[in-house]
Amino acid sequence: MSKWRAPxxxxxxxxxxxxxxxxxxxxxxxxxxxxxxxxxxxxxxxALLLGxxxxxxxxLHNIRNKEKGIYSFVLLAGMITTFLITIVQGREGVLADWxxxxxxxxxxxxxxxxxxxxxxxxxxxxIQERKDMASQIFAATLVLILLGSAPIxxxxxxxxxxxxxxxxxxxxxxxxxxxxxxxxxxxxxATGIRIxxxxxxxxxx
Amino acid sequence: MPIAxxxxxxxxxxxxxxxxxxxxxxxxxDNAVFRLALYLLIGVSAGYAGAIxxxxxxxxxxxxxxxxxxxxxxxxxxxxxxxxxxLTILLLTKLFPRIAPxxxxxxxxxxxxxxxxxxxxxxxxxxxPQIGAAGNSFDxxxxxxxLLGGYYVEGTGLLIQGGITLLATVGTLxxxxxxxxxxxxxxxxxxxxMEWLAWIGRVFIPITLASLFAAVLLATLTAxxxxxxxxxxxxxxxxxx
Amino acid sequence: xxxxxxxDPEEQLPDWLKALxxxxxxxxxxxxxxxxxxxxxxxxxxxxxxxxxxxxxxxIPQESPPSADVEEETDPDWLAExxxxxxxxxxxDEREIRDDLEDTQPRLISTPPEEKVEEHAPSxxxxxxxxxxxxxxxxxxxxxxxxxxxxxxxxxEALRPAGADKxxxxxxATQPSPRKERKEEQGPLAGLSGVLPVEPEITQIGxxxxxSGQLEISRIQKQHRSTLEEMIAGQSATSETxxxxxxxxxxxxxxxxxxxxxxxxxxxxxxxxxxxxxPAANTVPAVSxxxxxxxxxxxxxAVLVAFEVQASLYGEVEIxxxxxxxxxxxxxxxxxxxxxxxxxxxxxxRLMREGIGETESYLNLGYLSGGMAAIRHFASxxxxxxxxxxxxxxxxxQDLETLSDFDLLLIISSDADDARAWIEQxxxxxxxxxxxxxxxxxxxxLYAYLQSEPATLKGLVGGIQGAASYENLRxxxxxxxxxxxxxxxxxxxxxxxxxxxxxxxxxxPGEPQQAAQSEEEKP
Numbered sequence: 012m013s014k015w016r017a018p019x020x021x022x023x024x025x026x027x028x029x030x031x032x033x034x035x036x037x038x039x040x041x042x043x044x045x046x047x048x049x050x051x052x053x054x055x056x057x058a059l060l061l062g063x064x065x066x067x068x069x070x071l072h073n074i075r076n077k078e079k080g081i082y083s084f085v086l087l088a089g090m091i092t093t094f095l096i097t098i099v100q101g102r103e104g105v106l107a108d109w110x111x112x113x114x115x116x117x118x119x120x121x122x123x124x125x126x127x128x129x130x131x132x133x134x135x136x137x138i139q140e141r142k143d144m145a146s147q148i149f150a151a152t153l154v155l156i157l158l159g160s161a162p163i164x165x166x167x168x169x170x171x172x173x174x175x176x177x178x179x180x181x182x183x184x185x186x187x188x189x190x191x192x193x194x195x196x197x198x199x200x201a202t203g204i205r206i207x208x209x210x211x212x213x214x215x216x
Numbered sequence: 217m218p219i220a221x222x223x224x225x226x227x228x229x230x231x232x233x234x235x236x237x238x239x240x241x242x243x244x245x246d247n248a249v250f251r252l253a254l255y256l257l258i259g260v261s262a263g264y265a266g267a268i269x270x271x272x273x274x275x276x277x278x279x280x281x282x283x284x285x286x287x288x289x290x291x292x293x294x295x296x297x298x299x300x301x302x303l304t305i306l307l308l309t310k311l312f313p314r315i316a317p318x319x320x321x322x323x324x325x326x327x328x329x330x331x332x333x334x335x336x337x338x339x340x341x342x343x344x345p346q347i348g349a350a351g352n353s354f355d356x357x358x359x360x361x362x363l364l365g366g367y368y369v370e371g372t373g374l375l376i377q378g379g380i381t382l383l384a385t386v387g388t389l390x391x392x393x394x395x396x397x398x399x400x401x402x403x404x405x406x407x408x409x410m411e412w413l414a415w416i417g418r419v420f421i422p423i424t425l426a427s428l429f430a431a432v433l434l435a436t437l438t439a440x441x442x443x444x445x446x447x448x449x450x451x452x453x454x455x456x457x
Numbered sequence: 458x459x460x461x462x463x464x465d466p467e468e469q470l471p472d473w474l475k476a477l478x479x480x481x482x483x484x485x486x487x488x489x490x491x492x493x494x495x496x497x498x499x500x501x502x503x504x505x506x507x508x509x510x511x512x513x514x515x516x517i518p519q520e521s522p523p524s525a526d527v528e529e530e531t532d533p534d535w536l537a538e539x540x541x542x543x544x545x546x547x548x549x550d551e552r553e554i555r556d557d558l559e560d561t562q563p564r565l566i567s568t569p570p571e572e573k574v575e576e577h578a579p580s581x582x583x584x585x586x587x588x589x590x591x592x593x594x595x596x597x598x599x600x601x602x603x604x605x606x607x608x609x610x611x612x613x614e615a616l617r618p619a620g621a622d623k624x625x626x627x628x629x630a631t632q633p634s635p636r637k638e639r640k641e642e643q644g645p646l647a648g649l650s651g652v653l654p655v656e657p658e659i660t661q662i663g664x665x666x667x668x669s670g671q672l673e674i675s676r677i678q679k680q681h682r683s684t685l686e687e688m689i690a691g692q693s694a695t696s697e698t699x700x701x702x703x704x705x706x707x708x709x710x711x712x713x714x715x716x717x718x719x720x721x722x723x724x725x726x727x728x729x730x731x732x733x734x735x736p737a738a739n740t741v742p743a744v745s746x747x748x749x750x751x752x753x754x755x756x757x758x759a760v761l762v763a764f765e766v767q768a769s770l771y772g773e774v775e776i777x778x779x780x781x782x783x784x785x786x787x788x789x790x791x792x793x794x795x796x797x798x799x800x801x802x803x804x805x806x807r808l809m810r811e812g813i814g815e816t817e818s819y820l821n822l823g824y825l826s827g828g829m830a831a832i833r834h835f836a837s838x839x840x841x842x843x844x845x846x847x848x849x850x851x852x853x854x855q856d857l858e859t860l861s862d863f864d865l866l867l868i869i870s871s872d873a874d875d876a877r878a879w880i881e882q883x884x885x886x887x888x889x890x891x892x893x894x895x896x897x898x899x900x901x902x903l904y905a906y907l908q909s910e911p912a913t914l915k916g917l918v919g920g921i922q923g924a925a926s927y928e929n930l931r932x933x934x935x936x937x938x939x940x941x942x943x944x945x946x947x948x949x950x951x952x953x954x955x956x957x958x959x960x961x962x963x964x965x966p967g968e969p970q971q972a973a974q975s976e977e978e979k980p
Contacts, residue, residue, distance in 0.1 A: 051329040051330075051827055055826045097264055153430050345911060
């Protein structure tokens with residue numbers, strides 16, 4: 012039985028993918044497309060719950076083994092409390108809304124704000140340490156774009172804001188961005204085709 | 217005794233302020249309170265996401281139809297509901313390592329659907345439009361109008377602009393091309409034209425990455441200002457009261 | 458085997474044995490070469506061996522004693538044969554026979570019983586002799602043959618206690634000494650040499666041999682030892698790797714950056730300054746395009762807002778989105794919000810409630826699970842998605858069947874990938890006009906979609922800069938205006954910090970040399 016498991020799953024992935032791909036272009040297969048997409052939507056939500064349960068198991072194990080027990084306890088306490096309150100009250104409930112807006116949003120926003128300090132320091136160290144051509148072009152471009160993004164200390168620099176920065180953003184970097192998007196698209200295409208022909212099996216295990 | 221909404225709002229604001237200060241204290245030094253706040257964030261966000269998934273997806277898509285089926289609702293599609301139930305049960309077996317392989321068909325379905333959508337979206341939404349834009353770098357309509365109107369300088373500018381953009385696109389793609397022709401020589405090298413284009417790509421890639429980095433830096437600076445403003449308003453509200 | 462020392466051994470001996478002893482006492486031992494004996498046999502000195510062989514020689518009876526006839530009759534067959542052989546053979550064979558006899562016959566030493574009794578308790582002299590006899594035994598070489606000495610392996614030689622010869626007594630030598638036959642002094646075999654001891658030596662008083670702990674190491678073993686020591690020493694020695702000398706960031710630099718940014722953001726906020734000029738109205742074509750799109754919307758237009766904002770960048774996206782959404786509210790558009798993020802609906806409620814102050818002119822359709830699958834499904838069959846059916850009964854959505862029935866699709870996104878998913882999936886299903894309001898970090902990539910052929914995005918407001926331009930277009934001050942001065946100062950501080958920290962080592966005189974030296978000193 013076990014030796015048939017892998018080909019069976021691969022066959023499902025290939026059949027599902029090919030069928031859906033055809034149905035995207037054949038209107039008569041709308042029912043098939045709707046069914047497949049509906050199942051995938053439901054399974055995505057179940058997979059999210061599985062991740063939640065796994066997180067719970069991992070940190071419960073940490074508490075039992077007293078590995079970073081206090082951190083795991085805080086994590087589990089927050090998770091269980093938020094989950095129960097949101098399930099009971101719904102997303103628009105008072106406490107659920109309070110937990111979301113008073114705990115989650117400030118914490119996440121503050122982490123990104125902290126990133127501003129790190130990125131500024133990172134850019135400075137890049138200029139300090141790296142002396143190759145690519146790093147110097149990177150640093151020069153960065154400074155030129157920043158100088159044209161907004162007035163500096165309240166003073167507008169029209170040479171940068173009207174000429175240099177738009178030229179860099181809309182001409183010089185646009186070509187590279189376009190190439191990146193083409194490259195990403197081609198990579199996605201190749202990966203998808205490999206799954207549809209059975210070469211890649213990321214679902215096994 | 218239910219807490220008044222205003223009090224809850226005030227408590228929430230104070231809690232948000234304290235958590236903001238705790239996170240920003242990492243700029244001075246890493247500390248245990250900061251890590252506690254991180255773990256709290258992970259727990260709260262995970263719990264919230266799970267509850268939303270149940271409330272907005274699993275309940276209406278699976279549980280509610282089952283309830284309606286049990287209450288003999290004739291409009292329920294039995295085949296569809298059966299497939300959803302079976303697939304959900306199969307996926308739930310992933311929780312138990314010994315029977316986890318039983319859930320492979322469910323994950324295979326997810327992967328197949330994702331692959332098909334990714335292919336369709338990439339081709340129709342990214343590759344073709346971007347290649348079309350690269351091929352239309354010179355904005356021929358604007359160029360024709362400029363030349364007809366006698367705006368030769370502007371027309372030349374459009375030509376140069378289009379040429380640079382096209383060169384940047386081709387150079388960046390050539391930089392990541394590593395195919396070579398089979399030869400008897402010891403070292404495999406790219407054709408000369410590819411090497412030349414790759415060298416051009418080496419100039420434009422740092423420019424592109426710098427523009428992306430600058431964008432991220434600007435976003436984080438704005439977030440930093442917003443957080444400082446929040447703390448300032450909190451202090452102002454306390455001092456005003 | 459026990460021996461009763463109180464008895465007179467002479468009386469107890471059998472007659473044949475008595476005769477042998479007499480012969481041994483009379484005839485000298487001429488044999489110089491010792492017969493091979495096992496290692497347990499006692500080693501006697503060479504003189505004793507010769508003496509013993511002489512005794513044996515002399516003991517070979519030429520004439521039988523008076524009781525010989527009687528003895529001959531009672532002798533065992535083997536003994537009779539030997540007697541006869543000795544009588545018949547000439548002196549040329551005597552040595553050979555003596556060798557045989559030495560192998561088989563006990564050597565008797567004729568000592569008076571009184572002496573035997575007295576000698577029962579071994580004296581020091583006897584002990585030393587006994588130890589001497591325990592020297593290496595010379596293996597007998599039969600005549601005519603020369604056997605090559607066995608090669609003792611080096612490891613076996615090494616196991617030989619080096620000081621064992623020294624510890625065993627003054628007579629011991631480092632070289633293996635010739636085998637000495639011990640002359641038995643006790644019991645019925647007294648006087649015979651080369652016999653097995655009556656008492657095993659282990660019972661003799663005097664203690665055992667002491668062994669030295671030193672090993673005999675050959676030259677090859679010494680070489681192997683030195684090689685092994687070098688190998689072990691090489692393992693513990695760390696090799697010096699040539700690594701890039703990068704100075705670790707100093708903590709005070711982080712404090713400096715944080716302090717400078719904090720100061721730069723606080724001062725304009727505290728002073729409520731609005732002096733920094735906003736971007737000109739039409740300098741950003743993408744912003745103008747979005748403004749025109751919304752301006753051209755019909756009254757009570759149905760607008761679908763894909764709210765793909767994460768909580769981490771909500772603060773920044775809110776600044777950009779407020780002006781645009783406010784414009785939609787101003788146009789009395791029916792805003793319908795959907796999100797593929799679990800936090801999207803809650804953040805959208807927060808934006809509409811706290812930012813716009815609007816609670817009625819929008820409909821939150823909730824969370825779409827499944828990423829691209831959800832977007833594609835929603836784009837093709839919006840009513841068949843997992844959204845609650847009751848929502849679709851709302852008056853604003855009663856006439857909407859597909860996505861094309863909406864007048865505008867506005868993507869509010871903090872991440873380029875989320876916006877790209879909507880562009881790719883919806884663009885394939887409908888020819889719907891799409892516009893985007895994004896975080897500053899997503900705007901470069903989304904600008905490429907704005908310039909694509911065909912253009913998949915019709916308008917774009919990116920970050921606070923785009924929002925400032927949009928507010929300028931609307932001639933209304935909003936969140937962007939409020940934060941614009943602070944943004945200007947913070948940006949200036951960031952540029953100054955990047956340039957000063959990055960270039961100070963190159964600018965300050967003598968600093969690069971000092972820096973290079975300090976880097977060289979670092980391990």
